[in-house]
Amino acid sequence: MEGANLRQQLKNHIQSMKDQGILDDHFDHVQKLQTEVNPCFLLDIVTVFCQDAENSIAELTKYLDEPAVDYAKVTAFVHQLKGSSSSVGGNRMALACRELRRASEDNKKEECLQALDKINREYNTLRDGLNAISQKVRTILTNEGGRRGRQ
Numbered sequence: 001m002e003g004a005n006l007r008q009q010l011k012n013h014i015q016s017m018k019d020q021g022i023l024d025d026h027f028d029h030v031q032k033l034q035t036e037v038n039p040c041f042l043l044d045i046v047t048v049f050c051q052d053a054e055n056s057i058a059e060l061t062k063y064l065d066e067p068a069v070d071y072a073k074v075t076a077f078v079h080q081l082k083g084s085s086s087s088v089g090g091n092r093m094a095l096a097c098r099e100l101r102r103a104s105e106d107n108k109k110e111e112c113l114q115a116l117d118k119i120n121r122e123y124n125t126l127r128d129g130l131n132a133i134s135q136k137v138r139t140i141l142t143n144e145g146g147r148r149g150r151q
Helices: 002-019 026-032 041-065 071-087 091-105 109-150
Strands: none
Touching: 002 026, 002 109, 026 041, 026 071, 041 071, 041 109, 071 091, 071 109, 091 109
8 A cells, every 4th residue: 555655646746747847748758668677767867867967057157157158068068958858858947948058049148147047946946856756766666675575
């Protein structure tokens, strides 16, 4: 019964994030790639995404803090960040990346800084939600592993 309750909590949490526009249907595709053969797939994807996103955001911050912004580098990094956000279903974060890309292509530093601030906020929201999902998945895997060991 506990496992069913945890799975329902996980499902409800994901649905809540979708309802808020934080996640989209791409997340479902990632989730379906988790199998008994690779039960930690989702956890691994979340970990790699967060590491890559934090590195990209740090690079974007560095480039935008320069007196003479290299907009080509900003555009390249934000394109990469948008792709990784989209691949995990980070809908609002991908939209914020799109705003930064537009501002960078228009060489508008102030708009770039505002968009980067929005990316940071959306990343924190997405990261916190993904971490909550990961924690629920870990608990489910631990409980299921313990039951299998007792049978």
